[in-house]
Amino acid sequence: MRRGKGLVVGVVGATGMVGRELVSLLDKRGFPVAELRPFSSGRAKSHVIFRGRRIPAPGVSKESLEACDIAFLVSSDEVALELAPALAKKGVWTIDDSAAFRMDKSVPLVIPEVNSHELSPKRRLIAGPNCTMTGLAVAGSLLHSKIGIREIRLASYQAVSGAGKAALGELFGQYDELKGTKTLADGRAPVLGAGKSAVLPKSIAYNVIPQVGRFGDDGYSGEERKVAAELRKVWGAPNLKISATTVRVPSIRGHALAAWITLARSVSLEKVRAILKKTPGLVLSAEGTTRRRAPRPDRARSTPAGCAAARRRTSSRSGSSPTTCSRAPRSTPSRSPSPCAAAAGFNTLKS
Numbered sequence: 646m647r648r649g650k651g652l653v654v655g656v657v658g659a660t661g662m663v664g665r666e667l668v669s670l671l672d673k674r675g676f677p678v679a680e681l682r683p684f685s686s687g688r689a690k691s692h693v694i695f696r697g698r699r700i701p702a703p704g705v706s707k708e709s710l711e712a713c714d715i716a717f718l719v720s721s722d723e724v725a726l727e728l729a730p731a732l733a734k735k736g737v738w739t740i741d742d743s744a745a746f747r748m749d750k751s752v753p754l755v756i757p758e759v760n761s762h763e764l765s766p767k768r769r770l771i772a773g774p775n776c777t778m779t780g781l782a783v784a785g786s787l788l789h790s791k792i793g794i795r796e797i798r799l800a801s802y803q804a805v806s807g808a809g810k811a812a813l814g815e816l817f818g819q820y821d822e823l824k825g826t827k828t829l830a831d832g833r834a835p836v837l838g839a840g841k842s843a844v845l846p847k848s849i850a851y852n853v854i855p856q857v858g859r860f861g862d863d864g865y866s867g868e869e870r871k872v873a874a875e876l877r878k879v880w881g882a883p884n885l886k887i888s889a890t891t892v893r894v895p896s897i898r899g900h901a902l903a904a905w906i907t908l909a910r911s912v913s914l915e916k917v918r919a920i921l922k923k924t925p926g927l928v929l930s931a932e933g934t935t936r937r938r939a940p941r942p943d944r945a946r947s948t949p950a951g952c953a954a955a956r957r958r959t960s961s962r963s964g965s966s967p968t969t970c971s972r973a974p975r976s977t978p979s980r981s982p983s984p985c986a987a988a989a990g991f992n993t994l995k996s
């Protein structure tokens with residue numbers, strides 16, 4: 646900290662989806678910034694707005710970054726691999742939001758509300774987590790530490806901004822192209838053509854894509870593997886059973902998750918709700934069967950980290966393992982008799 650003045654803060658990737666949100670949060674949360682040094686790819690002349698002022702965001706200057714107290718890297722794995730280790734070695738607190746170091750054993754992967762105890766003055770490089778698992782990690786953290794979570798099945802509904810600004814541009818462009826789409830003359834719904842896409846695997850306007858990242862031989866996509874591996878690391882739960890199915894939907898921001906959570910012992914839904922209410926970073930926005938206040942991306946803002954709607958609890962089929970389950974709100978009430986029930990998590994920090 647520059648005495649009495651605050652910190653010199655570098656942001657690499659300041660002109661991206663995460664970067665612009667981050668710069669806005671530094672201002673909104675009154676982070677003690679003495680000087681902001683934003684950087685972009687340098688491919689175009691760009692700037693960010695901070696505290697109402699326009700600040701140029703040129704290409705990265707390593708010299709300028711090394712003179713920062715904190716550097717946020719919100720760009721790409723490649724950029725992080727090139728910059729982060731050297732910056733941390735120079736004593737700069739380096740917070741990297743890419744996937745480059747998340748699973749590196751020597752690098753803490755931290756969600757402040759969940760595992761800030763992993764932070765240490767000796768480890769200047771800190772990894773930030775995948776946006777999909779963040780909502781789940783926050784929502785389930787106290788349940789996990791107080792009751793124990795044995796298994797999670799997760800389905801995600803991921804906004805396009807989570808894939809970066811180029812993907813969001815693609816979504817808007819596709820809707821422009823499809824302007825005028827309406828029911829057919831005989832009243833039937835139109836059938837969409839394949840559409841054009843360069844960033845996402847398929848055209849996303851009026852569509853959903855059950856693929857986020859590349860599929861591996863195990864049948865899981867890159868995003869699905871990240872969710873599982875990163876959650877195990879953040880919770881310190883290497884044996885946690887988790888199966889995620891991640892899906893891209895054509896919403897702009899705010900990922901929704903439906904999670905079916907098997908607890909280590911039987912507890913009432915009231916107890917689950919009481920724990921969710923006390924969970925740091927989480928707002929329990931829908932209690933019981935009330936749907937009016939259920940969390941939705943259009944209500945989600947940059948804080949808090951997530952919100953949840955504890956919904957149902959039933960016994961497992963075997964009768965031995967109690968299961969709570971979390972689900973995203975939907976337009977019709979679920980009448981599923983299957984064992985499960987409890988919270989919809991929204992990662993609203995960014996996405």
Ligand SMILES: NC(=O)c1ccc[n+]([C@@H]2O[C@H](COP(=O)([O-])OP(=O)(O)OC[C@H]3O[C@@H](n4cnc5c(N)ncnc54)[C@H](OP(=O)(O)O)[C@@H]3O)[C@@H](O)[C@H]2O)c1
Pocket residue numbers: 657658659660661662663664684685686687688689691705719720721722724742743744774775776806807808809810811995996
């Ligand atoms: N989007 C999310 O919800 C989310 C959530 C968690 C983590 N992340 C991670 O955060 C990182 C940024 O994601 P994003 O969605 O913000 O991406 P994005 O919208 O595509 O923005 C990328 C940023 O990186 C800059 N950049 C590109 N190439 C560069 C280079 N060679 N050197 C320096 N800067 C360069 C871009 O500058 P220009 O403006 O000049 O192109 C832009 O500022 C990624 O690693 C992503 O995996 C994203």
